[in-house]
Amino acid sequence: MYQFFVEENQLTGDTIAILGSDVNHIKNVLRMKGGERVRVSVRDMEARSFFGHIEAITEEEVIVRIEKEDTMGTELSNHIYLFQGLPKADKMELIIQKAVELGVYEIVPVAMKNCVVKLDAKKADSKIKRWQAISESAAKQSKRTIIPKIELPMNWKEAMKIAKELDVVLVPYENARGMDATREIMQKIENGQSIGIFVGPEGGFSPEEIEGIAPKKKTEDNADRLLVNAHRISLGRRILRTETAGLATLSMLVFCLDE
Numbered sequence: 001m002y003q004f005f006v007e008e009n010q011l012t013g014d015t016i017a018i019l020g021s022d023v024n025h026i027k028n029v030l031r032m033k034g035g036e037r038v039r040v041s042v043r044d045m046e047a048r049s050f051f052g053h054i055e056a057i058t059e060e061e062v063i064v065r066i067e068k069e070d071t072m073g074t075e076l077s078n079h080i081y082l083f084q085g086l087p088k089a090d091k092m093e094l095i096i097q098k099a100v101e102l103g104v105y106e107i108v109p110v111a112m113k114n115c116v117v118k119l120d121a122k123k124a125d126s127k128i129k130r131w132q133a134i135s136e137s138a139a140k141q142s143k144r145t146i147i148p149k150i151e152l153p154m155n156w157k158e159a160m161k162i163a164k165e166l167d168v169v170l171v172p173y174e175n176a177r178g179m180d181a182t183r184e185i186m187q188k189i190e191n192g193q194s195i196g197i198f199v200g201p202e203g204g205f206s207p208e209e210i211e212g213i214a215p216k217k218k219t220e221d222n223a224d225r226l227l228v229n230a231h232r233i234s235l236g237r238r239i240l241r242t243e244t245a246g247l248a249t250l251s252m253l254v255f256c257l258d259e
Contacts, residue, residue, distance in 0.1 A: 001039055001051075002030060003140045005147060008044035016040050016052065018062040026054075026062050033057075040064055041145045047075050049145045075145050077191045078257055079105040081166065082246050083159050085112040085201030086119065091243045096131050100138035100148050102250040103258070107135070108162065109153040114203025124153050156209060159198075163213070167193035169230040171214040172245045173205070182233040186256045195253065198230075199246040 004026075010017045018026065018040070026032045034054050041049040049070040056063040082104050084095055096107055111118070119127060131150040139147045163169050168189055189195065198205075198213060205213075214230040235248050 001037055001143075002026075002032070003039045003041065003143050005041050005043055005136065005140070008042050011042055011045075014066045015055070016050065016064040016066060018064060019060070023057075023060065023062055027057060037067075038064055039070065039143060043147065047073055047145050049073060070145075073145050074143050076103045076105075076254070076257055077259075078189070078253070079194045080250065080253060081106045081108060081162070081194070081196045082250070083108045083110050083163065083196060083198045084246060085110055085199055085205075085242060086115045086117045086153060087201055087242050088116050092127075092131065093134055095243050095246060096134050096150060097138045098247050099250060100135050100144065101142040102247065103144075103254055104148050104250060105146075106149045106151065107131075108151045108159060110159045110198075111153055111155050112201055112209060113156070113206040115201040116203070117201075119153050128152055160213070163196045163198070163230070165194075166196045167229060169196040169198065169213070170249060171198045171205075171210070171230055171232050172235050172240070172249055173210060173214070173232045174234075174239055177232070178234055179236060182235070182252070185231045185233060186252060189253075189257065191257065197246055197249050199242055199249075202242055 004018055004022050006016055006018055010019060032038075032054060034057065037051065037053050039049055039051055050066045051068050051070055052064040052066045054062060055065040080103065082095075082099050084092070084107060086092070086109050087095070092109065099107060128150055132147075135150055136147045138144075170185070200209075214232045233249070235245060240248060
């Protein structure tokens with residue numbers, strides 16, 4: 001069953017009008033016909049989706065007759081934010097695609113000290129459009145109810161400001177304690193809590209960054225400038241690439257939190 005996204009004003013009573021580029025995709029690429037069933041999510045009505053069947057196809061719109069609302073949904077009760085150190089080449093595209101499939105709520109590209117990639121404003125705008133399109137495509141493929149937002153790249157201080165508002169922050173780090181500690185931390189996360197995952201770039205976190213976000217020891221001297229909700233976690237005895245670490249953490253969280 002194919003998935004589509006519409007705006008709230010395209011929902012009228014018990015019908016939904018699919019507009020724009022999806023009309024051509026339905027008619028000429030998927031070659032769908034009247035009567036075929038689809039799943040439609042409404043962008044402005046978070047976590048609401050409907051099952052229905054195609055009632056009519058015209059040059060400008062596809063009319064879907066609603067059969068029932070998808071009350072089960074596909075979203076986690078936890079909002080998970082992936083703070084990804086900017087990687088080289090096209091790795092970010094892979095990270096976005098797979099993170100969306102795994103249930104991430106929002107992705108925040110972060111310019112960290114050891115990032116090789118430097119994006120100016122013009123390049124950033126172009127990248128975001130591309131990245132957001134990848135997010136939407138992955139959301140359709142994985143039957144997400146929402147399209148995760150890709151934020152504009154931000155600096156370390158801006159990322160810290162967002163992270164301080166979250167309930168739990170996880171920092172995969174090669175010098176963290178073993179997997180028993182990771183299991184213990186993840187099992188304490190409650191349904192509905194917001195979660196941040198910080199992943200360093202290819203060069204890893206700088207000493208200042210890792211000590212600022214998740215120090216080995218919290219003392220009175222550093223307590224006021226730290227993320228008190230942050231935990232260093234291990235992902236096993238092997239060193240993972242930047243494009244793997246966040247996805248591995250997301251997979252563990254899905255195992256612990258998905259119903």
